[in-house]
Amino acid sequence: MFKNYLKIAWRNLQKNKLFTAINIISLSIGLSASFVIGMMIYHDMTFDRFHKDGDRIFRVTTSFSFGSGGQFYNSGVTAPLGETLKDGIQEIGTTAAFFTIYPVKVTSEQVNQAFRNPQGVMLSNGDYFDMFSYNWLAGNKKSALKEPNAVVLSEKRAGKYFPGLLPEEVVGMTTIYNDSIVVTVLGVVENFKERSDLFFEEFISLETANAFGMQDQVFSTNWGGTNSNSQLFVKVNDLEMTASVQQQLDALALEHEDEESKQDGDITSFHLQPLNDIHFSPTYAAYDYSQPQASKSTLKGLFFIALFLLLLGCVNFINLNTAQGFKRSKEVGVRKTLGGSKSQIRYQFLTETFLLTIASALVSILLSMWLLQLFSDFVPASLTANVFTEPMVIAGILALLITVTFIAGFYPAMILSKFKPASAIRNQLAVSNGRIPLRKYLTVFQFAIAQIFVIATLLVGKQINFMMSQDMGIKTDAVVYVDMPWHEKSIEKKERFLNAVKSLPQIQTASIGGRPPASFGYNSAGISYFNDQEEVKLDLQQLFGDTQYADVYGIELLAGRSRLNDTIKEFVINEKAMKLLGFTKPEDALNVQLKISDEVFPVVGVMKDFHQRSLKSGIEPMALVGDGYRNIGFSQFNSVHFSLSGGSETWENTLVSVEKEFENAFPDAEFKLNFMDDMVSRFYLQERKTAKLLKWAMGLSLLISCLGLFGLVIYTTEKRTKEIGIRKILGASLSQLNFLLCKEFLILIGIGFLIAAPVAWYGLDNWLQDFANKTTLSWWIFGISGIAMIALALVIMSAKTIAAANSNPVESLRTE
């Protein structure tokens, strides 16, 4: 029986090639989007799900809220907390504190080559291995990290440092960190086979901290400092105890808050972050900085795009099959007279749908490969086609295919199987019983979705254009900066490089300083100021630069003077800071004394406001300052900034010379030119990604909807052939006939627009709220997208309706 169903289904699909093609294309677009996006969701949702007692493991993190405003999050904790929790809280079974470190290079005694910037290195006393179980290939878990100058390597790292050696042979070998720290390998552990954010590869014993110059931090008993490299995991004895643990953490935080912070209204608090939240948390960073943090809201957006594309594909299927029903009514009638029952006929149609779904699935596997590239901005690097072979994924795909079969096939099967044999056999189907056919609702739904995507794409594009074309308030063209190695302590070396750059041709001005005026970075200090009545507290952003810095970036001085030299403790504040301090005229703010802790900084100048980050955020109070803490070892001057003259095509020689000078000055370091205009456009990476995704979603949803529309138009014109013939004989013109045939659909598309417009308005208005500088939600965006949709629909429909209206009425009437 089933074989027979398949046979019939196959022959039917072959017979209606156009409709089969429309169905397969629409379904496979939806399916492939679902495959790819489903895989991405599955991939991101399966991080760190395999640990024993994983649901009871938490990372302790810190958040700060300042009395002067502002909230900061740190994925680490203050160093003494780990020791305190170890015995201090009953409900906590195991604690594991460790410190992530970033050695500059590693050499092994076997390979005659330095490995630069190894990632995934930690200092640990071994508690980490009690928290997370690794498979030990060699060495002893109990003793490996108890002595100084010991290291445990992951299997992969061992293979890199000691190629060709077995794990047992690696034990006892030595590696050298930063040219001087000699450590012995005392163990090799297998890498996690499952997906994990714990990407650590080298575990150095905590006792080695001295050698890395970390002893002050690692063994500190001062609760005042928090560094994200100080990480702490705890395992609670019972999930129900987390609330009680949290209470005790709150109490600890309060107990150790220093008096001054309390006065300022600053609050430090500790949080229990569930292990599998690390992969998604927007506030607390994971470990591998080369991987962007997964975002649940992005996944949600992607999920809905996949869902909509799939539903649109199903809608085409439902519409075309119910519309085509009349063509198959004879078959249903005959089958019923031959003894086919309703359920048998329903089953047959479902088989047909299933066959079509399978065909679409095969097509969509090919499409998926293409889509994976298309969505490459969103696809994590660790996601490969291998995921397709995981049993969960295969089961998921099968479940999806069956679900799609039911969504797409159930309604048409139900309608078709209900035909009364006596009338079906003579093609006398019950004419509509006054209800609006489901088909019309579904068409409205399709076009509403497509319309929303069109409007959203236009508006997101408009917002990006708006932000890109806004004046940042600083020079961004022909300005370049180069970062010098962060561990370089010698300011003389840096200045030598600066001077070498200055002497090159085409360099207009050059400066040494911290980060550029607009960047992703953030550095601020809480300041206070007594005006006549009260104390004003302010979180003031600091921009570090020498006296040339403002020239390079074309920052305009409104009043006062620039600082006298590179290290003097003077402020040039921006207009925003001036206003917040209570001044309206730049001149009035001059010579005001601002306090950071106990130090006093005079304001010597006021500079014009400029955008310090993307235009998503507003302008914050800021001051241009010098390298005031250089003499105590905290130099902020790590970059050389310069502006170039002439066109970009003439820069090559100069830039090559800059690189040469850099290599002379810092032979070990990595050279990278950062162009400010690139930087600015990177501010909008997220928006650009969104725009790209929307463009594709729009294109695909339009394609599916238009294919569906085309199919329906073919069906209606065929059904109305006789009517067209009669009307033509009675004198209807070509355009009248064309309008007649298109009218029904234009009304549906119009209704779709009426639904889409407010939904899109609401959604986009929400989206725009995230931007400090936003474009307007212009009515013409809605107007244009509505008109474009109708024009597109008219073109598609006319392809069929004009031919129908042109046909000879004698022909069409004779066939009746």
Add this chain to the structure above:
Amino acid sequence: MLLQLNNIFKWVKTGGQQTFLLKDINFNVEEGEFISIMGPSGSGKTTLLNVIGMLDGFNEGEYNFMDESVHDLKEKHRADLYKRYIGFVFQSYHLLDELTVQENLEMPLLYKKLKGSERKAMVADMLDRFNIVGKKDLFPTQLSGGQQQLVGIARALISNPKLILADEPTGNLNSSQGEEIMGIFKELNEEGVTIIQVTHSEKNAEYGTRTINLLDGRMV
């Protein structure tokens, strides 16, 4: 007695008016009869045939088929009944275009859920009996009208029905093809199959043992 119709009425409402399709139909059919229903266009012949075949309902009256009261049966039981005992033959053959001759013949057996081997045997038997073995892999559109009707009859017979209902079986055929088909009906009738046919032609009616004349839904 095979079936019995008592005071059958069937009507439709069009624009508030009741139009009678069948009016007070009464007759009995014994097993082995060959009945012709005649009458002008629109007299209700096909409607009557559909009522007898249980493809269509009626509004009033009683219909007994092999001691079952059809008017009291649920749709599913009715379907079971005609599936078992009735075969249909149509004017325009109504073969499934997507299926070969062989597969068309197999269709009713599939719906009866017979085993593959049984089906094969019965289909081969039927192909043999109607001399169409050579055509078994052709599609209906590759056959002449007469051949298609032959397949139609073979398909109606394959599940061994007691009653064959034929709606103008020769209406689309030329006279020699028509005669051949009527000859087959005659033979079948002699083998014991009850046949009710709707026909326009006096000549075809003569093959039958009895004629029922209809006019405006009424027996005359």
